[in-house]
Amino acid sequence: MFSRWPFARKTCPDPDGRLGAAAPRASGACLALRARRGAIAWLRAVDVLVSAISLLVATTVAGVEGPAAARQTSLSLDATSMLLFAVTLSATACVFPLFALYTETALFHWKPALKAMVKAATAVLLVLVAGAALLRPPLVTPAFLATYWLMSCLGGLAVRLIGRRLLFLTEAQGIVARRTLIVGTGKRAQEIARDMLDHPGHGFRFCGFVADGFEVPPPLPRPEKFALVADASGLSAYLREHVVDEVLVCLPLVALCGTVDALAAVCEEHGVAMTVVTRLFELPNPRHRPGSHGGEVVVTVSNTLADERELLVKRFLDVTVSATALLVLSPLLVAVWWLVRLSSPGPALFVQERVGLNKRLFRFYKFRTMVRDAESMQAALEAQNETNGATFKMRNDPRITPLGRLLRKTSIDELPQLYNVLRGDMSLVGPRPLPVRDVERIENDWPRRRFGVKPGITCLWQIGGRNSLPFERMMELDIEYVDTWSVAMDLRILAATVPVVLGMRGAY
Incomplete structure (x- = not known):
């Protein structure tokens, strides 16, 4: 089913974004804008840090300039030098904002950022x-x-390039670029859609309108993206088949009262954030208040409403642990790679497309534990499936090699999934990523909420019975994780995974 969709990739470049039968991640409706504002806020502190490092490097260079200068400086900073450093750091904090270095233009357009950085660094140099x-x-x-001056310019430009790159990585993971449906086709709904289309850098990707027809005629010439993709009754089917990060409800109050409960139920079932736009509260400057969308006060209904700071901590934990583990375990990984290659014909790694965050397909890696053509042989073994749900499990699967049985x-x-974690396809903790075959066989919609978070290497049912649990119980534990997730919970699951793995319980 998924294989015929050429754009079923993590970045979802196609405007339709058809990927599969999974529900997307649902976080705060303003996470995109807050992520960018947060990055810009961090730049202020990082710029001061870069200025301090530049001063220390310049002091070192001055110390080796010549024998006399070395005796004078030698990194033994006197009171006047320390005072000058404080003045320079204060000047950095005060001067840089004057050159628009804390705007999205400076963050996402390197040429204006370079010009502004040179001007700002020169101004601080004059103060120095x-x-x-x-x-x-x-x-x-x-x-x-x-x-x-040189270190300040290069360092300031580097942190903006790195910040931009990190935001683009989160965009590929559905954090910054949120694929958005708009329920309603009134004037305000069309204004919001036009704003999304005109300013993609704001972090939203307009996917289409959900309505029976246009309440007011669309503008002429009509934008190509102004399309009715579903009516209210077809929203559930659309969410089942497309990547959607947010459903933005922009309806008149009368229509809202009659449909909001049903819309909220559909979005909650699929794990999609629902944001309701309302003009009930006319605030003087709502754009600067949290919980706004397109300048309107909003209420977000979400089953996976997570604080972005916790998401950053989770990602930091993923990167540090996976990178360290890959480095420490590299001799073991190389040894297993050679053993798999020598023990049976075929590649050492098993690579399969699996369904991840927001129905994005990604390349899933693990050491090959079966014979080379195991996937093509599965159809003949379906009748011997020992699970009662969408998954396929056999305790004595004839396709498993002797070495593969030990590895399992x-x-x-x-262990190769640590690379998936480092890439951002997976997390250390989260619902296990399902193959496309299993996702297509999920009959009910309620388990699809498990796709509302990034898949992981270990999860609640991995420490609570693993393969011995029935499919429905696995899904219930995944939903429990979605509803109660926290960084502390991830740490507890990681700690509980160690004895389960060492005891080799429930693995086959």
Whole structure:
């Protein structure tokens, strides 16, 4: 089913975004804008840090400029030098905003950022020179000033390029670029849709309108994206087949009262955030208040409403643990790779497309534990499936190699998924990613809420019985994780996974 969709990839480049039968991740409706504002806020602190590092590097360069200068500076900063440093850091915090370095333009357009950075660094350098003329510290030499200016320019530009790159990575994971449906086709709904289309950098991707028809005629010329993709009764079917991160309800109050309960039930069942736009509260400046969308006060109904700070902590935990584990376990990974290659014909790694966050397909890695053509042989074994749900499990699967049985028992075959975690396709903790075949066989909609969070290497049912649990119980535990997730919960699950893996319980 999914294979015929050429755009079934993590970045979802196609405007239709048809990927499969899973529900997307649902976080706060304003997570996209808050993520960008948060990145810009962090730049203020990082710029001061870069300025401090530039001063220290410049001091080192001045210290090796010559024997006399080395005796004078030698990194033994006196009171006047420390005062000059404080003035420079304060100037950085005060001058940089004057050159629009804390705007989205500076973050996402490198040429204006480069020009602004050179101007701002030069202005701070002038403050530094003026302070040095008054305080006359011994370390301020031509080499010191040139080094500081160059380091400040390069460092400031680098942190903006890195910040932009990190935001683009989160965009691929559905955090910054939120695929949005609009319920309603009135004037305000069309204004919001046009704003999304005109400003994709704001973090929203307009997917279409949900309505029986246009309440008011669309503008001429009509934008290509102004399309009716479903009516209210077809919303559930559309969510089942497409990547949608948010449903934005923009209806008149009368229509809202009659449909909001049904819309909320559908969105909650699919794990999709629902944002309701209302003009009941005319605030003087709602754009600067939390919980706004397109300048309107909103209420977000979501079953996975997580604080973005916790999401950042979770991602930091994923990156640090996976990178460290890959480094420490690299000898074991290489040894297993060779053993798999030598023990049976075929590649060492098993690569399969699985359904991840928001119905995005990704390449899933593990050590191969079956014969080379195991997937093509599965159809003949379907009658021997030992599970009562969408998954396929056989305790004595004839396709498993002798080495593969040992790798499964010890869970060593799962170690390559650390690379998926490092890439951002998966997390250390989350519902296990299902193959496309299993997702297509999920009959009810309620288990699809498990797709509202990023899949993981371990989860609640991995520590509570693993393969011995029935499919429905696995799904219930996944939904429990979605509803109660926290960083502390992830840490508890990781700690509980260790004895389960060492005891080789429930793995086959």
